[in-house]
Amino acid sequence: DGGITQSPKYLFRKEGQNVTLSCEQNLNHDAMYWYRQDPGQGLRLIYYSQIVNDFQKGDIAEGYSVSREKKESFPLTVTSAQKNPTAFYLCASSGGYSGRGYNEQFFGPGTRLTVL
Amino acid sequence: RKEVEQDPGPFNVPEGATVAFNCTYSNSASQSFFWYRQDCRKEPKLLMSVYSSGNEDGRFTAQLNRASQYISLLIRDSKLSDSATYLCVVRRGKLIFGQGTELSVKP
Numbered sequence: 001d002g003g004i005t006q007s008p009k010y011l012f013r014k015e016g017q018n019v020t021l022s023c024e025q026n027l028n029h030d031a032m033y034w035y036r037q038d039p040g041q042g043l044r045l046i047y048y049s050q051i052v053n054d055f056q057k058g059d060i061a062e063g064y065s066v067s068r069e070k071k072e073s074f075p076l077t078v079t080s081a082q083k084n085p086t087a088f089y090l091c092a093s094s095g096g097y098s099g100r101g102y103n104e105q106f107f108g109p110g111t112r113l114t115v116l
Numbered sequence: 117r118k119e120v121e122q123d124p125g126p127f128n129v130p131e132g133a134t135v136a137f138n139c140t141y142s143n144s145a146s147q148s149f150f151w152y153r154q155d156c157r158k159e160p161k162l163l164m165s166v167y168s169s170g171n172e173d174g175r176f177t178a179q180l181n182r183a184s185q186y187i188s189l190l191i192r193d194s195k196l197s198d199s200a201t202y203l204c205v206v207r208r209g210k211l212i213f214g215q216g217t218e219l220s221v222k223p
Contacts, residue, residue, distance in 0.1 A: 035213075040215060040216075041215050042118075042120070042203065042212075042213035042214050042215045042216060043160070043203075043211075043213040044213075045210060045211075048210070058210070088157075090159055090160075104162055105162075105211060107159035107160055107161070108159060109158065109159050110158070110159050112157075
């Protein structure tokens with residue numbers, strides 16, 4: 001079955017440690033995205049990538065880094081510079097730009113990160 | 117002011133009720149509009165796109181008023197399984213999400 005996988009589902013880390021969240025898709029989508037969701041808030045865009053080896057900052061990129069070495073994979077690193085990293089992290093992918101904006105985004109199941 | 121704002125909720129309704137969600141957006145350059153559904157502790161999933169002419173999918177009706185920059189979602193004959201958070205989403209190049217309105221349908 002095609003889809004997006006994120007691992008792990010739950011992650012606990014000590015303050016000051018970097019942590020990398022995995023996102024893999026087999027939908028053959030060009031574009032991939034990382035969002036953060038805090039309780040009672042909408043999703044906020046962290047980083048996005050339209051094509052392999054290219055990515056752009058979203059609205060809240062500070063304290064995060066990404067790479068896009070393969071079409072299928074878009075890992076997110078939460079660095080120690082991120083002041084409030086505890087959140088629900090969602091990865092998404094879409095078929096890319098169609099001239100009217102990006103196509104429907106499909107989301108992975110998310111990773112809940114708790115920094116102790 | 118947030119770019120996409122929704123009714124604060126939560127909405128608590130009995131089964132069979134009709135419930136309406138409202139959403140406003142501030143940027144007139146917004147290109148397209150959606151409602152997503154998010155179950156508790158799960159990922160969002162596309163419920164329906166919203167068109168200027170209005171569109172219906174079974175018990176769900178979405179409306180868009182570009183002049184007023186207003187989007188609505190109407191759910192008729194609500195079911196227990198409709199309980200979720202409904203996210204209003206606007207595309208302006210990227211997707212911009214509202215904070216969501218929680219719906220709880222009770223027996």
